Amino acid sequence: MILFGQFLEVLVSGLLAGVLYSLVALGFVLIFKASGVFNFAQGAMVLLAGLALVRSLDMMVANGLPFWAAIMLALLFAALVMAITAFMVERFVLGPLINQDGLTLFMSTIGVTFIIEGGAQMLFGSDVYPLRLFPSDAWFLFEDSFPGGILVSKIDVWGGLIAAVLVVGLALFFQKTKTGRALRAVADDHAAAQSVGISLNWIWFIVWLVAGLVALVAATVWGTKLGVQFSITFLALKALPVLIIGGFTSVPGAIVGGLIVGAGEKLAEAYLGPFIGGGIEYWFAYVLALVVLMARPQGLFGERIIERI
């Protein structure tokens, strides 16, 4: 019973951690879905959003603003920063590169990554900035059945709830709004979308803005968990296997991929790690991704690409 309780605890914490990875992966999916660009800068965008949020929040609280008002204004400020970023990326990077191949666009996002990382630290600082938006203690469930109970972190549960709301919101946006349908049209065929009057520049601005807002949401959860700091950018590396497993074009795939990666790496660390030296969870996620890649190259939920020759 004790062993089963321990297994359950690792599994639950892994699944919840996976949902938090999905929060970052969603930003990648949005941009890839709408433009076919793999946005390497998504991790840096989480950092920028988090720094803009926490630094403005700290400043407003220090100036005597009530916390609830400060948080609203700080969220608005961070959203504005992400909107400016989206505008700049579209105007100075992607706009001039319209009709270039995918690899060129991908390389351009690597450049954007380093500019955002450097710029964010230059503007907002390089320290660790604590953010306390969600409770960070834990529940201990089923204490009657398992000695010590099953530990469930409250912040992870908050992350799960936020991810659920995001997925529903994004599904509605893509399916029910005119802009969402335009985004899907651009994703299918740039030239065809342009021929029916859809402005690529506007669409790319919108999609980078939405990805920036998703980054802001991810930053609220990860910032509370770790403090807002440079290491947040490493989350992009956690999101990569999530995308490979779930598929680069599927919002539900990002969630399912996150669950598989989170549970897989935590169980591997707990049960395989002690036999091979530990510290395996980082690369084990990529083992899972490779297995999926070999069986289903487009990911579990990705669209199969068929090209006629």
Added chain:
Amino acid sequence: MRKLTLALTALALGATGMTAPAMAQNEQFLPSLVYRTGPYAPNGIPFANGVADYWTMLNERDGGINGVKIVAEECETGYATDKGVECYERLKGKGPTGAGYFSPLSTGITFALTEKVPGDKIPLLTMGYGRSESRNGAVFPWNFVAVGSYWTAADVAIQHIAKELGGADKLKGKKISLVYHDSPYGKEPIAALEQRAKVNGFTFKAIPVTHPGVEQKSQWLAIRQDRPDYVLLWGWGVMNSTSIKEAAAVGYPRDKVIGVWWSGAEPDVTPAGDQSTGYKALMLQHGAGKFKVHADLEKFVISKNKTATKDDFAQVLYNRGLLNSMLGTEAIRTAMKKFGNKPMTGEQVRWGFENLDLTAARIKELGFEGMVSPIKLSCADHQGADVARVQQWDGKAWKVISDYYKADRSILDPMVKDASAKYAAEKKITARDCSKES
């Protein structure tokens, strides 16, 4: 904002000659490998500020070291070994006599440079980090693991646990886990802890955390299940505060977590807020707070706005930067007694290190009384001290909670001897005969 301040400060330092690229013949060039950006910046910045401020103070107050002005140049490593080596190559030949010494503040970079410095004849000052066996100057002529090594730290941590338990005999049957950064740095104490486990009869378990340490849930769930009596923490940067948060999340008592001295600064505890209260860490002798030297820093550096420091003045890592620069410049001063008041070569600075004798009187004169106890280096002993204390975070500040512990050299010396002999055999190094060195 911080970066802009740094840029302005760099300009200000440039105006005073601290960073001027054009160097006169009577200037001592000192390189500074820093990380002001990247994942470890919150810990790298205060240390770099302390290093720079001490040199600036010497220039402003004394006109340098015995009249030889210090010219410094920072190089950003981002805590990456490849960038560290690149910085070393770029800076080693600068100045009229080349770099006086290097302090990489990274065990990974130290491991890489240990292979290079014998050829370039430049000392590596790795105060409180680096290879523990480099204490043996006969095999490691250019490494100076001054003040304390990770083996010293591991030994002192176990002594403190023994004291809390009521004696060394109470360690028998206890469980002690090490949560460590999975890097050369984090792995360093394992040998010493395994040796102590054999001697004292406790069960030791090492738990790695992958760089940079943002995800540690599995490790702390294992600790929750295993319930060790104590957890030692060997982290750096974000890993430290994440460990403390995870310890709190799984309900592990913070006062049973003891960090190494690189896990015991303000950036390690403040991000975790109240969850850090009770957490303990070793001290590389010194802690936070102002001492006599800080008055001179305020007078000659801070008030003249010739610093990048803001909130980190007199914090733990800032003070460590001061101590690092003090050791380096005192080694140069010692070398000048033999070679004259002129810029020193790396080889001459090494002689200075090997003959450095910081007595209580000299430490008082330098304004470091209360921060550090006497240190005496020699050809055979490149560490020069074996003591450390323990501090505890009370939610607002670090409080010293122990007297000095002295590491047990009867356990550590044979380890140093064996490990350095193994290194010498691997690298085909003939150990120096220190009895013949002058």
